[in-house]
Amino acid sequence: MLCDAHNHLHDTRLTPFRAAIRTEMEAAHVERAVVNGTSEAVWEAVAELARTVSGLTSAFGLHPWKAAQRSPSWLDTLRRHLDADPTATVGEIGLDRWIEGHDLDHQRDVFIQQLALAAERNVAATIQCIRAWGALWEVLREQQVPARGFLIHAYGGPAEMVTGFVERGAYFSFSPYFLHPRKTAQRDIFAQIPADRLLVETDAPDLRPPDERNAHPLQSESGEPLNHPANLTVAYAGLAEIRTLAPDALEQLIEENFTRLFPARSGARLHPQPRIQTHP
Numbered sequence: 001m002l003c004d005a006h007n008h009l010h011d012t013r014l015t016p017f018r019a020a021i022r023t024e025m026e027a028a029h030v031e032r033a034v035v036n037g038t039s040e041a042v043w044e045a046v047a048e049l050a051r052t053v054s055g056l057t058s059a060f061g062l063h064p065w066k067a068a069q070r071s072p073s074w075l076d077t078l079r080r081h082l083d084a085d086p087t088a089t090v091g092e093i094g095l096d097r098w099i100e101g102h103d104l105d106h107q108r109d110v111f112i113q114q115l116a117l118a119a120e121r122n123v124a125a126t127i128q129c130i131r132a133w134g135a136l137w138e139v140l141r142e143q144q145v146p147a148r149g150f151l152i153h154a155y156g157g158p159a160e161m162v163t164g165f166v167e168r169g170a171y172f173s174f175s176p177y178f179l180h181p182r183k184t185a186q187r188d189i190f191a192q193i194p195a196d197r198l199l200v201e202t203d204a205p206d207l208r209p210p211d212e213r214n215a216h217p218l219q220s221e222s223g224e225p226l227n228h229p230a231n232l233t234v235a236y237a238g239l240a241e242i243r244t245l246a247p248d249a250l251e252q253l254i255e256e257n258f259t260r261l262f263p264a265r266s267g268a269r270l271h272p273q274p275r276i277q278t279h280p
C-alpha cells in the first residue's frame with residue numbers, strides 16, 4: 001500500500017472531482033494519507049473527512065500564511081479538534097519568509113504554541129519551512145518536540161542541516177515537485193537522508209510533478225492546473241530511482257516509517273481489503 005504523508009484532500013478546488021479522485025487513489029493503491037488543515041476555516045472539513053473515510057489521518061494547524069488572520073479562540077478550537085480524535089495530528093505549521101509581508105516573530109510565536117501542543121500529546125507535527133531554515137533550527141533545538149517525531153514536508157532545506165534535524169526527530173517527505181529537472185540539489189539530498197526517516201507526499205492539489213511525468217493531469221473548474229492525489233505513484237517512482245530501490249522495497253520501507261509517525265486506528269485503510277479467511 002502507498003501512504004501519502006501530506007496532502008490537502010479537503011481543498012475545495014478538488015470538491016467537483018472528489019468521487020473520481022477516490023476511485024483513482026484506490027486504483028493507485030493509496031491506502032493511507034494525512035490531510036492537513038491550514039486555517040480555522042477548514043478544520044471542520046478535515047475532521048469530517050477523517051471521521052468518514054477510513055485510512056485518513058487528520059492534521060490541524062495554522063499555516064504560517066494564515067497565522068495573522070487567526071481568531072482569539074483559535075488555540076481552544078485547535079485543542080478541541082485534537083481532543084475529538086485520538087489519532088489526530090498537528091499540521092500544517094511552520095515558518096515561511098517567502099510570502100510577501102511576512103512577520104517572522106509573529107509566525108514563530110504561533111508555530112511554537114502549536115509545536116507545544118503536539119509535544120504535550122506526543123502526536124506528529126507537520127512542518128512547512130521556506131527560506132527560514134536557521135530560524136526553524138533555533139525553534140526545534142530550543143523547544144520541546146514530539147517524542148514520536150515530526151515531519152518536515154517537501155524538505156527544501158540544505159543538505160548540511162539534515163543531520164541536526166534527524167537528531168531532533170525529523171522525517172522528510174519527497175514530493176513529485178522534486179522531479180522537475182532544476183531540483184537536482186533536492187534529489188541529491190533525498191539520496192542521502194537516512195532510510196528510516198523517508199516519507200513520500202503529494203501536497204495535492206499543489207506541488208504537481210513536471211508535465212512529462214504527470215500521471216493524472218487535473219484542472220480546477222477555473223482552469224488552474226492541480227496536482228492529483230493519485231500522483232503519489234509518481235513521487236514513489238521518482239524516489240525509487242533516486243534511492244536505487246526496487247518499488248516493492250521502497251513501498252515496504254515507507255509504510256513502516258509512515259505507520260511509526262502516523263499510527264492509525266487499527267487496520268484503517270482508505271480502501272479496506274477483503275479479509276482472507278483462515279481456518280484454525
Ligand SMILES: [Zn+2]
Nearest residue numbers: 006036092203
Ligand atoms: Zn501543504
